[in-house]
Amino acid sequence: MRILKTITFTGTIAMMIASCSAPKGIVSVDPAKVDQMPLKTTPLAEKDLQRWSHLDLVKDTVPGMSVDRAYAEVLKGKKANKIILAVVDSGIDIEHEDLKASIWKNPKEIAGNKKDDDNNGYVDDVNGWNFLGDSENEQLEMTRIVKKGNDGSIQYENALAELTQKKAELEPQKQQLDMILNADKSISEHLKKTNYTLAEVKAIQTTDQGLLQSQNIMSQILAQAGTKEKFDAEMQEYKDYIFENLNYNLNTEFNARKVVGDNPNDINDKKYGNGNVMGPKKETGKHGTHVAGIIAQARKNGKGGDGVASDYVQIMALRAVPNGDEYDKDIALAIRYAADNGAKVINGSFGKSYSPNRQWVYDAIKYAESKDVLFVHAAGNDAKNIDVAPNFPNDAELKGPEFADNVITVGALNYEYGSKIMADFSNYGLQNVDVFAPGVKIYATTPNNTYEYLAGTSMASPNVAGVAALIRAFYPTLTASQVKHIIMDSGTLLNNTFTLAGESGEATTLNKISKSGKIVNAYNALILAEKLAKK
Numbered sequence: 271m272r273i274l275k276t277i278t279f280t281g282t283i284a285m286m287i288a289s290c291s292a293p294k295g296i297v298s299v300d301p302a303k304v305d306q307m308p309l310k311t312t313p314l315a316e317k318d319l320q321r322w323s324h325l326d327l328v329k330d331t332v333p334g335m336s337v338d339r340a341y342a343e344v345l346k347g348k349k350a351n352k353i354i355l356a357v358v359d360s361g362i363d364i365e366h367e368d369l370k371a372s373i374w375k376n377p378k379e380i381a382g383n384k385k386d387d388d389n390n391g392y393v394d395d396v397n398g399w400n401f402l403g404d405s406e407n408e409q410l411e412m413t414r415i416v417k418k419g420n421d422g423s424i425q426y427e428n429a430l431a432e433l434t435q436k437k438a439e440l441e442p443q444k445q446q447l448d449m450i451l452n453a454d455k456s457i458s459e460h461l462k463k464t465n466y467t468l469a470e471v472k473a474i475q476t477t478d479q480g481l482l483q484s485q486n487i488m489s490q491i492l493a494q495a496g497t498k499e500k501f502d503a504e505m506q507e508y509k510d511y512i513f514e515n516l517n518y519n520l521n522t523e524f525n526a527r528k529v530v531g532d533n534p535n536d537i538n539d540k541k542y543g544n545g546n547v548m549g550p551k552k553e554t555g556k557h558g559t560h561v562a563g564i565i566a567q568a569r570k571n572g573k574g575g576d577g578v579a580s581d582y583v584q585i586m587a588l589r590a591v592p593n594g595d596e597y598d599k600d601i602a603l604a605i606r607y608a609a610d611n612g613a614k615v616i617n618g619s620f621g622k623s624y625s626p627n628r629q630w631v632y633d634a635i636k637y638a639e640s641k642d643v644l645f646v647h648a649a650g651n652d653a654k655n656i657d658v659a660p661n662f663p664n665d666a667e668l669k670g671p672e673f674a675d676n677v678i679t680v681g682a683l684n685y686e687y688g689s690k691i692m693a694d695f696s697n698y699g700l701q702n703v704d705v706f707a708p709g710v711k712i713y714a715t716t717p718n719n720t721y722e723y724l725a726g727t728s729m730a731s732p733n734v735a736g737v738a739a740l741i742r743a744f745y746p747t748l749t750a751s752q753v754k755h756i757i758m759d760s761g762t763l764l765n766n767t768f769t770l771a772g773e774s775g776e777a778t779t780l781n782k783i784s785k786s787g788k789i790v791n792a793y794n795a796l797i798l799a800e801k802l803a804k805k
Contacts, residue, residue: 361555408594563715578736682709761788
């Protein structure tokens, strides 16, 4: 999984490191009028930023999903049964204060008796299943392809070229990292303290050339970072990023699967993993906990952000996504588990560029379709056109026809309406990205009763999954396919021009980079769902 790294380096460190007409009742915003709407010129207040994805474009001048309006004007006074929503991710802190009330419990399983009470093939799967066991880090798929050896395929040649390039890009970054860390160490030893200030660095009097160089480096960095604590946090995250890549993700000699104990290339080898859906430690599930929170953290309780579908979902936790690229086998089995155990929506905030056994995943998606399960998937964070450079799993081979109608692929929006509305990391594709939704600075649960802002299409996807969950909870007669098309058809159509993600920086519009050309609107979606359900 390519989790978007939320590293916000200071300027100095960065420099050194280098459709259809809307049915009656739906608010159909005239694109011409939207384009003329005044832009918000003042920063969002913190309380609004923490829940900006719930705000309304017209009322708040923020490109949210109109969730608050949906609750106030469509759902108020109505009742619904909870649905099961499966989160296939890195693990979930199911003990989090803002999530534990919304965690799915398998009614047919007795906790801790080491028996498969419901005879579904999984022992003590009380809250879901952990397909990774105690494993945390993994190789990228291209690394695994290269490790297998040259089979003469184009896939091998492409993987080798990309792996070589990524290693080459990381080496100078590691050298710069070492230089900065050595400068920090030199200053710390001279001052006999690790938490020093810019003033203390500037006050150093020395003729030692090495110390002078360290003084110059740390003076520049602290002038940008502001505090040593902020610098330390940024450098630790960047250090983790460098060494995780070199030691695990890009290392052909690394083998995490021996910890799991199965053959990842045998789809019939299913007796592996365990019921510990949090993973070996809570922190392992930071990404999954955040994703789950976007959907299900309690609304308006004074803690953290607000979940899109808090009171109407039970989160089924399926741990299948490591710090690296997920195995096709794990994803396929996780999707099948969700479909077999009652999930109506699956969120998949993961993806990769290579998928050797993608047919297993395709078959699982089609199986989920046969069980009337909607699969919501993140488009990816490489600022690429996935009509050309695929992000797996998908529901079509490049520009080919869709093989299933239960998949909705989501790109990410920024909270700044106008030329910067598209997240600068988001993938896009006229054929393969269906809609866009909020994915920048999304505030939600993280392990050990904490909350953080994270960014990525990984955050946009659960926002949409939450909307889908509301539809399925309140209008259970609608099928997965109908819910998909309701979300696509009812979105807010924008014709305004903005900057395309990626190096080109060209001007574009949503209808050129996504199938619907729309941003998700919960208010509109629920109105359309009610009309269709009555029919």
